Amino acid sequence: MASVGRAGRGGKGDGGKGEGSLARRAWRQYLLQLQQHPLRTKMITAGCLAGVSDSVAQKLSGFQKIEKRRLLLKMLFGFAYGGPFGHFLHKILDYIFQGKKDTKTIAKKVLLEQVTSSPWNNILFLFYYGYVVERRPLKEVTTRVKKQYPSVQLSAWMFWPIVGWINHQYMPLQFRVIFHSFVACCWGIFLNLRARAMSLKQA
Numbered sequence: 001m002a003s004v005g006r007a008g009r010g011g012k013g014d015g016g017k018g019e020g021s022l023a024r025r026a027w028r029q030y031l032l033q034l035q036q037h038p039l040r041t042k043m044i045t046a047g048c049l050a051g052v053s054d055s056v057a058q059k060l061s062g063f064q065k066i067e068k069r070r071l072l073l074k075m076l077f078g079f080a081y082g083g084p085f086g087h088f089l090h091k092i093l094d095y096i097f098q099g100k101k102d103t104k105t106i107a108k109k110v111l112l113e114q115v116t117s118s119p120w121n122n123i124l125f126l127f128y129y130g131y132v133v134e135r136r137p138l139k140e141v142t143t144r145v146k147k148q149y150p151s152v153q154l155s156a157w158m159f160w161p162i163v164g165w166i167n168h169q170y171m172p173l174q175f176r177v178i179f180h181s182f183v184a185c186c187w188g189i190f191l192n193l194r195a196r197a198m199s200l201k202q203a
Contacts, residue, residue, distance in 0.1 A: 050078025
């Protein structure tokens with residue numbers, strides 16, 4: 001009886017260790033892929049997180065069924081644009097500032113990021129969402145972007161500088177796009193909800 005009890009406890013323990021070991025192996029494999037194929041890994045990660053972001057946004061917006069076309073287009077945006085753009089942006093910033101991490105340099109990085117890539121990314125996303133995802137006429141999309149962009153950008157400047165500071169201060173170069181993509185997943189939910197609310201208001 002005692003031996004059976006020990007065997008049962010051992011089986012459960014081994015199962016727990018197996019699950020933990022599987023997670024560790026998966027994480028090590030991910031890190032290996034990130035090291036050997038950084039661009040590809042960041043593209044896939046950004047695409048998957050964009051998919052998660054849009055799935056959550058759709059559910060929060062009251063969709064009964066996930067719109068697969070919209071979901072795939074959002075994943076495509078993360079994969080084809082978000083991942084590569086972030087990859088090269090951070091490499092360029094590190095090249096310009098020679099990898100320095102002092103307070104003054106980080107402030108310059110964050111400022112440069114917020115006055116260049118932030119406005120561009122938000123405008124591009126709003127156009128992509130309206131013209132490609134929603135399939136609205138370009139003239140209508142342009143009018144909508146002009147109305148939406150100021151408030152979206154103001155919200156971004158209240159939020160993303162903090163994220164940028166944490167990213168440049170504490171994250172190694174290879175993890176910055178991953179961290180940014182994770183936060184962008186949450187930010188994407190916010191943008192999706194805003195865009196959807198504006199669509200319903202104007203419908």
